Amino acid sequence: MPPAVHPDRTAAVLVGVNFGAPHFDHELDELGQLAETAGLQPVARLTCKRQAPDAALFVGSGKAEEIRLLAEAEGAQEVLFDQALSPVQQRNLERAIGLPVNDRTLLILEIFAQRARSHEGKLQVELARLQYLSTRLVRRWSHLERQQGGIGGRGGPGETQIELDRRMIGDAIKRTKDRLDKVKRQRQTQRRQRERRETFSISLVGYTNAGKSTLFNALVKARAYAADQLFATLDTTTRQLYLGDSQGGGHSVSLSDTVGFIRDLPHGLVEAFEATLHEAADADLLLHVVDAANPTYPEQIDEVQRVLREIGADHVPQVLVFNKLDGLEPARRPHVLQDTLPLDGRECARIFVSARTGEGLPLLRAELAARAQAARADVPRPVPDGAAVPIGHNPG
Incomplete structure (x- = not known):
């Protein structure tokens, strides 16, 4: 029986792939903390080892099926990967598993969006989210493939709308960058004032x-x-x-x-x-x-x-x-x-x-x-005397 999930949280399966990194997080502790910070509830964790990512499914078809069965058994509503996924891998995994699939990058972006309070912080998060979204237009707007562009039904499937969305995101990125440049100039002015005050x-x-x-x-x-x-x-x-x-x-x-x-x-x-x-x-x-x-x-x-x-x-x-x-x-x-x-x-x-x-x-x-x-006084500060003493070191 799947564990009880808080009504305000989305149940998620956490997945990590070890590609030989020296400090691989086998328990997925940090990913679990990130998920909980973002409002998700981890209900299962799965790790595996590969030499290199699978180009289509990141983990391969057999492991993707294992993830699908685990998510179904645990009543999960989302799958979360500890590594960054390409747009193609993300789309293919969602088709294979039948659930939304997200990666560590989007998770961090979501947390930043929730936590930003200042005008500058919100602008910075908005820019990062727009840049991330711009690479995933195909996945996010796949429903547009059913539309026909142009008079008389001619034109590629969804071509007009997708191009419009791409231009809109591009314009939004440019506007946000311009606003951030203004904030940067203001910060530089503040720094110069601090420097004048020494x-x-x-x-x-x-x-x-x-x-x-x-x-x-x-x-x-x-x-x-x-x-x-x-x-x-x-x-x-x-x-x-x-x-x-x-x-x-x-x-x-x-x-x-x-x-x-x-x-x-x-x-x-x-x-x-x-x-x-x-x-x-x-x-x-x-x-x-x-x-x-x-x-x-x-x-x-x-x-x-x-x-x-x-x-x-x-x-x-x-x-x-x-x-x-x-x-x-x-x-x-x-x-x-x-x-x-x-x-x-x-x-x-x-x-x-x-x-x-x-x-x-x-x-x-x-x-x-x-x-x-x-x-x-423009005098270099000497390093304090004494050798480094590691934590837990007990000499003599």
Whole structure:
């Protein structure tokens, strides 16, 4: 008997295909979190292994039939893949399974559409959705094949309407890009004003659900939305952070909370969120927030570094902030709260904190004050003394 499904949620079968990736998510935990965040309810999970994607069905005809039977047995209303599907694969799978089939890319787009609050955020999501939809006109508008274009019934099936839809989407993409360009110019003006005021700017970056917004709130006493879920925050929030006299001269810095990164972040989203992500590229310092309690944090760090390289922010100095110290078991707690860790071939300062309890935050504020003071004096900030101490390391 299929499990009970919440009346407001759509039952979904989750599918993941292992093509030999070193860190394949066999339990589909992250996809399950994404599905639940988007309002779906996973009722079954299926993984398989292939050398390469099948050109027509991504998983092959035999596995597609297995998915169809599983979805039927579990009462699923949708099938969700952990990888990106081509328009042809998506259409063929829907025909073979008899249910809507979506991929990780669309799922992330749906979450972003639900969470965007600011005018800029909504524009960015709209652009990414339009770009995604433009590649799937054949699938989304297949009913138009029944129409005849032209007087007297001549012309290709649905040709006139499909071309019209393509032009409409193209025009909408152009309008949205123009509006985003205006927002980008406004942001550049704001940055120039900050530069004239010689404001030291800091951006929070990190994998989604690492606790960036909770840390932001703890540092600036703000009320930015924070929750234990993926992509709780999409819109950039900037506040002044005052660093008191005892921590380096009694001055303020600019602190920005940015959207979280995730594995296989759709390239269209990276492009669409260029204005927001460049808040990180233009910062004087990045606070790279890491979920220290997550066993996969090394892979998450690598993914954040990849996106930073893609947006041209890999040159910005970083401080690694290992958050959620309160979530670590006693045996995994570090012996010191401040040390260094190799990152992309160089030693990077690392500080362990708990944004929820406040542990380690005085060390972090002192580090930020010293960095800002060194920048004002144009003196390079030395890396803190001490070798890196991995989590759980117990010397002697």
